[in-house]
Amino acid sequence: MAANRRHVLAGMGATLAAGALMGRARAQEPGRKFGYAIVGLGSYATRQIMPRLKECEHARLVALVSGTPAKLEQYGAEYDIPATHRYSYADYDRIRDNPDIDAVYVILPNSMHAEYTIRAAQAGKHVMCEKPMAVSAAEAEAMIAACQQAGVKLMIGYRSHFEVHNLHAMELARSGVLGATRIITSEHGFNAQPNQWRLDKPLSGGGSLMDIGIYSLNAARYLAGEEPVEVSAMEFTDRSDPRFATVEDRINFQLRFPGGALASCVSSYTSNHNTYRVHGPDGWLRAEPATSYTDHQMWVHRDGKTEQVRLPTPAKNQFVAQLDHLPEAIMAGTEPRTSGTEGLRDMRIIEAIYQSAREGRAIPLTA
């Protein structure tokens, strides 16, 4: 057990600590798979995550949480989840009493992430939470504190950290084959459909940046391999477009990294983008689509030649690898690769991006 873990546990109530340790012990039982409760049965949960849980090595779907009884009925039947393992939001805290549930995966509108993460932690359950982690850095800090206090792990669903092309790009960027990284460009966007919670600020916390621009930001950080020290942003939102009554459309931003890289990032709700590039004095890499669900492509340019990178199909796709990572981290007693701290860093920079666009000035970032 790591020193900081001992310290955290020392400060906790015996019940919660025991629960968390039991969780770890259960996760390590041979043959037993780690049980996820999916919280929120929207399209990402039902189309991307739940089907992939069947492919996991260490994890399985054990419970469902939804405010819509018909969804509980439909997906409960489809995934063979008994009525005892189906919860409404009012029932949610009763997950504490269900030993099959090791963790929740929070796939709710952004403004609900903090509450449902903290309640899960208080119920002694580990947490996987979708990005953006929350709608503010303050909420993200509260989530981290609640999980630490409860002795449970908190992981953010940054799936690209588990995708082979993205992992290869990180490795290439840091390997020196392109020379020291000088310029990163990272562009994400799509043409938003009207009438959805993502366009309702009280639910989403913000527009394109919260939803898709966060990929540009997170990629810039993982490609740079260090934390930015300054950000500058420019927004354009047509408030007469009914989609953008409360949230921003486009907000582009530039990041300065201490090692000398500059990142130039796009975040858009009115145009399609899914690409990034890393440039050094000796070459560049380009990925497009870079952070999609499937069909990633990548090219590397060196010595005057551009070549497509062909990677072998991995044993686990990004969804499966992400879902398996939380139980792996618990079994290993380590922090997940995309911990709450990783999510909090993005939230702090997102707040600075909004501030920069609002105030028309560069905002210094502190670590």
Add this chain to the structure above:
Amino acid sequence: MAANRRHVLAGMGATLAAGALMGRARAQEPGRKFGYAIVGLGSYATRQIMPRLKECEHARLVALVSGTPAKLEQYGAEYDIPATHRYSYADYDRIRDNPDIDAVYVILPNSMHAEYTIRAAQAGKHVMCEKPMAVSAAEAEAMIAACQQAGVKLMIGYRSHFEVHNLHAMELARSGVLGATRIITSEHGFNAQPNQWRLDKPLSGGGSLMDIGIYSLNAARYLAGEEPVEVSAMEFTDRSDPRFATVEDRINFQLRFPGGALASCVSSYTSNHNTYRVHGPDGWLRAEPATSYTDHQMWVHRDGKTEQVRLPTPAKNQFVAQLDHLPEAIMAGTEPRTSGTEGLRDMRIIEAIYQSAREGRAIPLTA
């Protein structure tokens, strides 16, 4: 003759006005080709421009101006330019007395553009001047004024305005097939070789932005088809790198256009870039290399499909088309497509980019 032309001529000395009118008359003599004097025999002049003059429909090389007698000798012999048509910088004003010279093409270090443009105007010669037009907006204004006063045309060597892929991109962006332009990205850079005038601020006026970043800026403007109203920039220069003792390395910038487009631009002296993209709600176009000497490539994405754009080889490449455009504009009595005003717009924005990077704030732009 246009009203403003009459007005300008009315204010001028009779000799200069007569000279300029004679120039126009001479340019219109059937069978006579427009005579360029090349001012500055560096590599762009000798490798790119002088060989292309042989292919021109309306123009030819008639004189050389250089501070290096050996270059005058070498290229004079190679291009069959008699000794009477070879000038040192001290001799330069004597081009006034050479009726074969209709225009000069100024391909000197940036800080010499203003002086050699103004002296040519005062000698009654039309001027083609390489980009950047000057090292400041004030110089650019003085150049425009001198040419107006002398009744000669001033054109800036923005060759991409005469290149078919770039013309096609402008047309596509404005046609609406991609929807209204929402995002432009424009990236130019290369790894600068040490020990050249471009790295010496008194000669270059600045670093990557003056030399290569200006392509990102100019392309963003011609792709947007309107003038930006705000700019924000971020610089990173390693002053311990001997190349960057006096000029900047990287300076990225964002532009806001009144119609709603945002541009995200890269300018680098430590990494290779030559690409731009235009994104609207209905698709995007990508060019790479976008503004190279040869081998342009372009793709358009619409309806979920990406297709390469194949354009027929034009009768004139961009260099020839640019060189022929000045005599064409003179014969037509119109302003060149890439006039001094076009160059001045870039200079004003370049000054705002430097100011924004220095002061860490967005700078509003006035038309």
